[in-house]
Each structure stands twice: as structure tokens, then as C-alpha cells.
Amino acid sequence: MKILVCISNVPDTTTKIKFTGDNKFLDTTGIQWVINPWDELSLTRALELKDDPKSGVKSVTVLHVGGAGSEPTIRKALAIGADDAVRVNAEPSDAYFVAGQIAEIVNREKYDIILCGIESSDYNGSEVGGMTAEFLDIPSFSSVSAIMIEGGAPVLTREIDGGKEIIATECPFVAVVQKGIAKEPRIASMRGIMSARSKQIRVFEPVQVEALTEIDAFEKPQPRAACKFVDPENPAELIDLLQNEAKVI
Amino acid sequence: MSVLVFTENWDGKFKRLSFELVSYASSLAGMLNTSVTAVTIGKAEGDELKKLGEFGADRILNITCPQLSFLDNRAYATIISEVARKENSGVILFSNNNTGKALAPRVAVRLKAGMASGVNGLPSGVEPFVVRKRAFSGNAFAHVVIKTPYKVITLAQNSFEPASRPTGAIPEEMEVSIDGSSVKASILETQKQTGRIVLTDADIVVSGGRGMRSPDNWGPLVELATLLGGATACSRPVSDEGWRPHEEHTGQTGKIIAPNLYIAVGISGATQHLAGVSASKYIVAINTDKDAPIFETAQYGIVGDAMKVLPKLVETVRNIRKH
Numbered sequence: 001m002k003i004l005v006c007i008s009n010v011p012d013t014t015t016k017i018k019f020t021g022d023n024k025f026l027d028t029t030g031i032q033w034v035i036n037p038w039d040e041l042s043l044t045r046a047l048e049l050k051d052d053p054k055s056g057v058k059s060v061t062v063l064h065v066g067g068a069g070s071e072p073t074i075r076k077a078l079a080i081g082a083d084d085a086v087r088v089n090a091e092p093s094d095a096y097f098v099a100g101q102i103a104e105i106v107n108r109e110k111y112d113i114i115l116c117g118i119e120s121s122d123y124n125g126s127e128v129g130g131m132t133a134e135f136l137d138i139p140s141f142s143s144v145s146a147i148m149i150e151g152g153a154p155v156l157t158r159e160i161d162g163g164k165e166i167i168a169t170e171c172p173f174v175a176v177v178q179k180g181i182a183k184e185p186r187i188a189s190m191r192g193i194m195s196a197r198s199k200q201i202r203v204f205e206p207v208q209v210e211a212l213t214e215i216d217a218f219e220k221p222q223p224r225a226a227c228k229f230v231d232p233e234n235p236a237e238l239i240d241l242l243q244n245e246a247k248v249i
Numbered sequence: 250m251s252v253l254v255f256t257e258n259w260d261g262k263f264k265r266l267s268f269e270l271v272s273y274a275s276s277l278a279g280m281l282n283t284s285v286t287a288v289t290i291g292k293a294e295g296d297e298l299k300k301l302g303e304f305g306a307d308r309i310l311n312i313t314c315p316q317l318s319f320l321d322n323r324a325y326a327t328i329i330s331e332v333a334r335k336e337n338s339g340v341i342l343f344s345n346n347n348t349g350k351a352l353a354p355r356v357a358v359r360l361k362a363g364m365a366s367g368v369n370g371l372p373s374g375v376e377p378f379v380v381r382k383r384a385f386s387g388n389a390f391a392h393v394v395i396k397t398p399y400k401v402i403t404l405a406q407n408s409f410e411p412a413s414r415p416t417g418a419i420p421e422e423m424e425v426s427i428d429g430s431s432v433k434a435s436i437l438e439t440q441k442q443t444g445r446i447v448l449t450d451a452d453i454v455v456s457g458g459r460g461m462r463s464p465d466n467w468g469p470l471v472e473l474a475t476l477l478g479g480a481t482a483c484s485r486p487v488s489d490e491g492w493r494p495h496e497e498h499t500g501q502t503g504k505i506i507a508p509n510l511y512i513a514v515g516i517s518g519a520t521q522h523l524a525g526v527s528a529s530k531y532i533v534a535i536n537t538d539k540d541a542p543i544f545e546t547a548q549y550g551i552v553g554d555a556m557k558v559l560p561k562l563v564e565t566v567r568n569i570r571k572h
Contacts, residue, residue: 013501014520017388037502095364121386121501125366130322130354139433140322142351160347161259161449163441169434179502180495212363216379216392227544232553235561238533239569241549246531248510249453249477
């Protein structure tokens, strides 16, 4: 069984986000790039499955659609423990384009389980996983918080509004994963970092898929009004404000 | 060219977010000079379906499919895409919840539609079609141009006020059939949360962080939430420590919520936490540290010890509720 983990290269989540003067692009000055947090968790779960000899998972490949500039992030995924990596050499212009590229790689290399994070922390799309599955015409499961493989058969936990479902399925499928999929992201060991240098990143040129959307401009949220402080000895005043000023209780 | 809206039902019942979505669809249809078709799959019946008409659905389609007993993303997306083609729907709308996130991208590929997710308002223009969506986990918005004839949108929860616009539409039943062998999954078990308000549905959320100091101190926080008719939540360190269940973790990697009122108790307000709650209409912060970043986002604040402030708040609310 082969697992493909799709990773996004995103600004570190503590980064102060700034845009270029015309608000068209992210100002990348001084940004620390990291693996999208959910993708890091899905990589961790994929490696845990591979560590378990009963799972039947033989390899974990990471896939990234992006320019050569994101190779340090791919190397990090290799250092954490992925066996090899594929990079599609193209700007990830929109989710439809990216999903089309991922589907092409899956068709070419035949993966059994394709993992995508629930969203990327930059464009917050929640689109690529489901789109990839539809391109491939295979099942997809969203909001997945656990993946087990029992006797060669995958069993997933899917979060639904106000509960969860335990689902049995068969390969191939796309799982769009969220919190819970792994406890903590796995950290690269010194040995992992050393061996990552010799692991292969195969680079493919993109196939023809047109982007269907484009970003016209970014906008920063309006700063909120200054906080109104209430005397800690008199919290009744807070309740009064919530009732009569904000009118929310 | 109609606006098609997928209204999810939960065991036959709609929630507020379904009505938000129909109201949004109705305003959008006004801009496009067209009508609204609401579609739901399975279980919903007469009077419940008619409610969609009170918020502006001109047509209400209740689709039943004998081969489908659960949410199979591929089958649902196929059915919705077929309806969109038949109805000649230019825009297909979903809620940006678990189900919407699962179905919308599949429908977008089937229809070769440009998609924008987590949209929080009506388009700023329809020619070109530009919508504003959440980006950088609440630190920015992106104005997205959708360039295709079909357009797929997921609407952020609690970003549009449901408005009464009765159409008197009579629900129509439609039975569809799918190839049962295409469903490659089965539900082994369903676990439902009972007795408590579902966090993502709550109008009011009371949330605790490390400032609560111990898992034994949550009594007054839970009581305040109960008195206010709200849900409880927590920050990541609290769920990581196992003080509260993981389902309550709100923040970038936990649940992303947008209640009318979010009361953050003993939460300093790290970027990752704010990413999950910044869309709340009002934020109240209670924290001992007057320089905590949460006060930059909160509209109301109390600098004080949660252990002292919470019981007083509970007392006040209890007195009001008595009268």
C-alpha cells in the first residue's frame, strides 16, 4: 500500500501578514515558511501507519505543487520521515489547478491513500482534497480525525456536526484530515535530517489545467474598536453592557 | 439561470445556517435577477421543507435516493451537479460546514466551476463576479474573481442574517437513482453528542484557557455557559493537557467558530487561538494580564482573576434570569 501526502508551503502561523503596496500579493519579506500544520499531522499519521507492520503500508511519498523555492519545506518532510517526494514545478494558481496536478501524479503513480489537510493556513480553501477525488472519480472523506487500517481495510473516523461516524471503505480514496489525526506532529531527528539530503525529489512539469479563479486583491480586517474595561469588582456592569449595548444576551 | 442552494438537513430538521444560506441566495438572486432553488437530500418533510420558502426559496426540491443511507460525498455531489445542470443554475451555494466543505469541491470539478470558500458577504460585483473570503486564518480577506459560467460558493457560518421573505413555495418530491455499486463505504457506527449545545451551532460560547489553572475549576465556567444558553470551549493547551475534551478546542487547528458572543476566560489570545474565533461578533476577555493580546481583539474586558470574576458573573446572570 502506498500513501501520498499532499503538502502546502505556508507562512509560519505566527507571521504578521503583510501585502505588497497594491494589495495584490503577499509580502514575503522575512517570512519563515513551514509545512501547512494539517499536512504535517497527516504526514505524521502516514508514517505511524508505515511503522506498524500490520498496516501493509510500504511507502509514504510527499507531493507539493510549487516552485523550486519551496524545496526546503519538502526537505523538511523528507527529514521527518517521508520516503521520497514529488514536486510539480508550477505556481499553485488556484485549487482547481493544484487538484488537477495532484490527480495527474496519482494516475501516473497509482497511490492507494491520498491525504490532504482540511485547509491551508494561507488561503483557507478546503478545496483541493475533494477536487482531487472528483478528478480521479474516487471516494473522498472530509473532516477525518482518525485513520486505522485493520486487516488491510481502512477504517476512518469522520467528524459530523455534533458527532462522529466510523466508516469502513476501500482503496483508493482521498481523506481530508483535521485535528485528531495524529497527536503531535513528528519532529525530524538528526538522523532524519542527514538522510533527507540523499532522498530524491522528483520534479515534474505541470499538465495543462486552467485556473478558474484569481485573487483580485487582499484586504486587512478593520481594527476592532478599543476594548472597554470593566471594574473586576463590579462584573454586573459587563452583563449590563452585553444586554443593553451589544444586545447579545 | 437560477441560484441553487444545498440545504443540509439533520434527521429531517434544518438549522439556522440553512436559513442563512437561503437568505443569502435570495439576495444574490436579486442581484442576478433570477430565482432560488433549494435542494435537500433525504428525510425532510412537508412543514419543515416549507420553512425554506419563508426565507426566499422559490422552488424547494426534496430528493430521495433509495440506494443512499448516509452522506456519500461522490453520490451527493453527482446528484447536486445533475440538479444544477437541469435547473440551469449559475451559482451553487453550500454552507462552509463539514458537509459543505466535503461536497462543494466535488461539485465544482463536475461542473468545471470556479470556487470560493468561506465567503462572508454578497459579491461586490457580478460582472466580473467578485466575492470576499476569509484568508490567512482570519488575518486577511481575499477578493476572489470567479471566471467560469458555473460558480460554487461556500458561505461562512453566521456571516449573513436570515431575513423573512416568504414565497409560499410548495415543496416538490423527486426520486433519483444511482448505481449502488459506486458507493464504496459503509457506516460502522455513529456517535452523536447528546444533551449539550453543539459548539459550532452556539450563539454564545464561554471558553477557558490555562488561566483556569486546573481541570477542577470549570464549575462556574460551565454554569455561566448554561445560564446564558451557550456552549463551552477551550484553548489548545487545555485540550492538550486533557482538562477538557478535544471537541471543545477552538483555534486555528481546532474548531473555527463565529458566535454572536465569545467569552474568553484566562486565554491570552495567541494568533493561533484568535484564528479560530476572530469572526465572533463580540469578544469578551477576562485575564489577569492587562497586556495580554486578547484585549486587542476584545470589545469588553475585565483585568482580573477568573476564579474571582466568574462566580460574580454567574451570580449576576442568575439574578437576572430569576426576574
